Amino acid sequence: MLRYFHDNGLVKIEERVPENWEEAIRFSAEVLKDKSLITDEYVNQVVNDVKEYGPYIVIIPGVAMPHSSAENQGVLGTGIGFTIMPETVSFEENNPEKDAKLFFMLAAKDSEQHMQNIANLSELLMQDGMVEDLMQIKTLEDFESVMNKHNM
Template sequence: MLKKFVEKNHYKFAKNASDWKEAVRMSCEVLEQDGTVEENYKEDIIRCIEEYGPYIVIMPDVAMPHSQECAKGVHKTAIAFMKLEEPVSFDPEDEEKDATLFFTLASCNPEEHLENMAGLAELLSNEDIINELKEAKTPKDLLEIQKKYVD
């Protein structure tokens, strides 16, 4: 999966984001660049978080921005990876709702989406991979983590 992020240019490394909304917008940029999603998608995700709370923070340090399946403006099924050097807070009263790793989902094909989710679940179930992703700074680092743990 990490190799796929690099091959498709679906990755971003950044120092920080001013707040969680900017982080969500940043996490969608690489998906917008290749036409996977339209500009409205990031605002749909932000509206969902404002309505339902920080449901996208699935574990400490890890967020999975997404909207509903087959959301308006989604043209391909994909996942993008973003890593921030500094955590962004989704809930100032709960440190466990801080995130530095973002796996942004776009879905318009249920079968591909399930495959992506299974791959992501496998990736995130390995604490060593998560720890190494927190230290990653380049696409080469992603490929090395892939080689070390997955290949």
């Protein structure tokens, strides 16, 4: 799956430090927007969903999976974008369990593709040492080293 991000230009090592979680979501959306897979309408819905339902997108400490429903008009295609923030972003004050540095923005045209995206991402993150290795990435060369180490 790391090769998917790399070969499709869907990985970004973010240099800007987001002021808050909302800005982090917007930064993480840029990769999919650049590939014309989502629009601002989708990104706004993701932000609104977090405001309404809380930080459900932080799936494990350090990892966020921003997404909204496949029915959203702002979804133009299916894909996952991967953005590594320069610093950890807090979604909930005084709760490090809801901090994230790795952002996997999902977009899917239907619920079947959405579930497949989640399954693929889960498989990636469950590999021994994967999250720890991804957290250490500072450059595209670092990313390529992790990709080669995990043969992905």
